């Protein structure tokens with residue numbers, strides 16, 4: 418019996434995959450522990466989306482090298498997207514690594530571990546599957562407020578900057594039945610929110626059901642109070658989904674819509690297959706059908722060949738759309754992508770830095786302005802945890818996924834509380850719990 422300590426890096430899909438890994442290992446007599454000191458094996462579930470994600474893992478491997486030399490750790494494994502992307506190069510570069518396994522190889526982990534401990538050999542597996550969805554594995558979730566639920570794996574879009582189609586393979590969807598069964602399990606485990614995951618959820622397809630059908634089924638056939646999803650692709654956003662969201666109170670009024678760039682030539686070089694005009698049209702439709710929606714986005718600055726004028730187009734789209742918040746990144750070339758082979762990463766670092774600084778400043782101003790308009794409004798907040806800054810306060814989220822800090826006695830994570838927003842900063846709303854009496858008066862006056 419070996420104890421395993423699993424660390425997760427990167428996106429929500431990796432969080433979900435770590436729950437699958439815990440389940441697979443626990444079924445095979447491995448004990449998952451919460452502290453590295455209690456473990457003989459350290460597994461790192463990694464991300465490959467940006468260069469700094471790689472650097473973080475190499476830095477961590479340097480730390481583990483010393484621990485392995487001192488006998489504090491017996492085996493080290495690198496799993497996930499970075500493992501798939503670098504494969505054996507990873508073990509060659511970092512000889513302390515005993516196991517390298519990609520995202521479709523998790524069911525083989527018990528055998529790979531066995532090989533390491535019984536025959537002192539290294540364990541590698543990078544096979545990508547056209548079919549693996551892990552639909553038959555029940556994720557071992559840590560109790561909390563939100564549960565992740567992956568409805569599909571892989572991606573067929575081949576955006577030129579993105580490594581995902583090479584690390585996670587071809588797109589394949591789970592059946593509606595399997596997704597619904599898992600949602601029912603999540604419901605019975607007491608989670609108040611589920612976040613539906615997929616690299617491009619709009620591409621979901623199973624037995625004639627599309628993503629809008631699936632969301633309607635989840636809203637109708639479960640009583641999970643909050644259902645979110647991430648991420649849809651602007652190129653094929655199903656318009657019917659907007660009505661499904663508008664008509665079902667449990668489907669959260671928040672959409673993460675990755676823009677990536679606001680210039681048509683850059684979008685074309687990225688192979689995003691939509692134009693600036695089409696993006697604007699989609700945003701208009703979303704806001705018409707779901708007026709109280711919060712929109713968030715991802716943007717890459719300094720993608721190959723991006724000129725100042727092309728960056729200004731992205732700046733203008735951000736100014737016009739006014740996203741509630743945005744994740745803005747400098748482009749970093751990823752190995753094996755189409756861009757790495759065909760479109761040189763030629764924007765100087767100082768230009769990327771200037772652009773990201775300008776865009777972040779703009780977004781901070783917009784986020785702050787939008788948040789100020791929340792003052793005086795009432796919201797139902799789902800408590801997630803204690804506030805990091807003040808243990809006497811709660812941190813919760815509105816339906817639109819905005820963080821609200823407030824005080825409330827006799828409450829706990831997972832409770833819903835009505836609050837009035839009294840102050841706002843760029844990233845957080847500050848609320849005041851609406852006392853029960855006042856709340857009923859408000860309801861009477863509606």
Ligand code: SF4
Pocket residue numbers: 572573574575576579580581582616617650
């Ligand atoms: S849609 Fe594009 S950016 Fe998103 S995972 Fe697929 S290839 Fe990557």
